[in-house]
Amino acid sequence: MATDELTTAQLKTWLADVARRDPVAFRSLYDATSAKLFGFTLRILNKRELAEEVLQESFVNIWNNAASYQPALAAPMTWMTTIVRNKTFDMLRRLDATVEIDADNFDKDVMEALESPNPTPIEALQLSSDAKALAKCFSRLEGLHRQAIALAFYHDLSHSEVADQMKLPLGTVKTWIRRGLERLRLCLSKLEGA
Incomplete structure (x- = not known):
């Protein structure tokens, strides 16, 4: 079994356990995924304290909604990244921030950060208004x-x-x-x- 398949299988198991309110599984899930999810939101928000707040809100959401996770619809990391993305965009709306997103490179850079074994979240993404508008419309x-x-x-x-x-x-x-x-x-x- 490939490492990615093993990781996906383990994440599915932890999510199922979290749905049953298992705090040990929740801690394992957090430890395994929080760095990548933090890197994802930090690349968008560009402020550590805001990214930390979004990550915390996201994991509260994951804890509360783990029972609604449907493995047939999305991989665990995709499901959790969607939660983090939505919370990140909620934060942007609350701040009414002027964020610039380079639409051509945004998805590629974010996906590379998520797939990289060593994400470098501090490397700032220059964000363009086009992608902010797309994100707003998409939401x-x-x-x-x-x-x-x-x-x-x-x-x-x-x-x-x-x-x-x-x-x-x-x-x-x-x-x-x-x-x-x-x-x-x-x-x-x-x-x-x-």
């Missing part, structure tokens, strides 16, 4: 539509692979992705005009 989509688009574009899955992952009919997934992209386009054009 306005319905949860399942966001998930379908994320699987298709962030995980480079075909529509049929997304349908398999989400256990939905292919036509539904295609419709959600098409409508979601249209809503993103409309939202971005409104923000440009503002």
